[in-house]
Amino acid sequence: MTVDTAPGAHASRESRYAINEIFESVIGEGPFTGHQALFIRFQGCNLNCDFCDTAHAQPKAKVGSHARSPEWRLRSLSYLINRVRESKADRVVFTGGEPMGQLAMGNIIPSLGQVNESEQLLRSIKSLGRVLHLETNGTTTDSVMDLFDVVTISPKKGHPVKLIGHVVEIRTLIETGEDTWHPVPGLGADFYTLSPVWDTEKNEPYYPALRRCLWLLENPPRGVTFSLSVQLHKLLNLP
Numbered sequence: 425m426t427v428d429t430a431p432g433a434h435a436s437r438e439s440r441y442a443i444n445e446i447f448e449s450v451i452g453e454g455p456f457t458g459h460q461a462l463f464i465r466f467q468g469c470n471l472n473c474d475f476c477d478t479a480h481a482q483p484k485a486k487v488g489s490h491a492r493s494p495e496w497r498l499r500s501l502s503y504l505i506n507r508v509r510e511s512k513a514d515r516v517v518f519t520g521g522e523p524m525g526q527l528a529m530g531n532i533i534p535s536l537g538q539v540n541e542s543e544q545l546l547r548s549i550k551s552l553g554r555v556l557h558l559e560t561n562g563t564t565t566d567s568v569m570d571l572f573d574v575v576t577i578s579p580k581k582g583h584p585v586k587l588i589g590h591v592v593e594i595r596t597l598i599e600t601g602e603d604t605w606h607p608v609p610g611l612g613a614d615f616y617t618l619s620p621v622w623d624t625e626k627n628e629p630y631y632p633a634l635r636r637c638l639w640l641l642e643n644p645p646r647g648v649t650f651s652l653s654v655q656l657h658k659l660l661n662l663p
Contacts, residue, residue: 440498441526442467446507451517451557452657454576454593455615461515461557462508463663467496469522471561471580475599475621501541505548516549517557518572524558528566546571562587562608578619579608587611595619595653598640601632605640605650617653629654 444465451459469476508516518527527542546568549556555573562577562585569575569587576593579585588610595617596605605618618640620633634654641650657663 466520524564
C-alpha cells in the first residue's frame with residue numbers, strides 16, 4: 425500500500441479510499457459493452473471466490489494475465505474528482521474488488537449537514553455530466569447506491585443479495601457446464617446477462633461454461649430474456 429503524496433492528491437480532513445487503479449478502457453461486459461469509460465477500481469472484497477481473477481481482491485487465487493496489480497494507494501475525494509474531470513470519458517465505472525465496502529463507510533461532512541463523503545464524491549462526479557456505473561456483488565447496501573445511474577449486481581453463490589427493488593443489470597456468473605440461473609428474491613432488472621468464467625490458462629471464456637450460457641439463452645425461464653456477456657476487453661487484450 426502507498427499513500428499518495430502528489431500535490432492535490434488529498435486534503436487533510438478528507439477520507440481516503442483504497443484504490444487499486446484508475447484507467448480508461450471500453451466497457452467489456454453487460455448492456456453497455458463498447459462504451460468508453462473511466463474505471464475506478466476499489467481495493468479489497470468481502471468475499472473469497474475461488475474463481476476471482478483480480479489479484480488485489482483475491483491475492484491467494486490463481487490469477488491470469490489480466491489480473492491487476494495488488495499494489496494500491498489511498499486516494500482522496502478531491503483526487504478522484506480531479507481524475508474524472510481530466511478524463512474525456514462520459515462514463516465512470518466504480519468496480520473492484522467490492523466498491524460498496526468503502527462507499528458505505530463515508531464520513532459525515534459537518535459543513536454539509538448529514539451528507540457523507542461518498543455521497544459528495546458521487547454528486548460531484550454527476551455534476552461533471554458523467555454517467556455513474558456501479559459493479560457490486562450486492563451483499564453490502566447503502567443509500568448512496570441511489571446516486572448511480574447504472575447498477576450491475578453480480579450475485580455470488582452462498583452470499584444473499586441484500587438489495588431489494590430494481591437495477592439496470594443482474595449479471596450471473598456461470599462457472600460450470602451444469603450451472604443454472606436463479607432469480608434474486610425481491611430484485612428485478614432491465615437486463616439479465618450470463619457471463620462464463622474466464623479460463624486463465626487459455627485466456628478465453630471457459631468452454632463448458634460458455635456452452636452452458638448458450639443453452640440457457642435458448643432455454644430461458646418464463647418471462648426472462650438473457651443476453652451473453654463474454655468480457656470483450658479481455659478478448660481484445662484491453663485493460
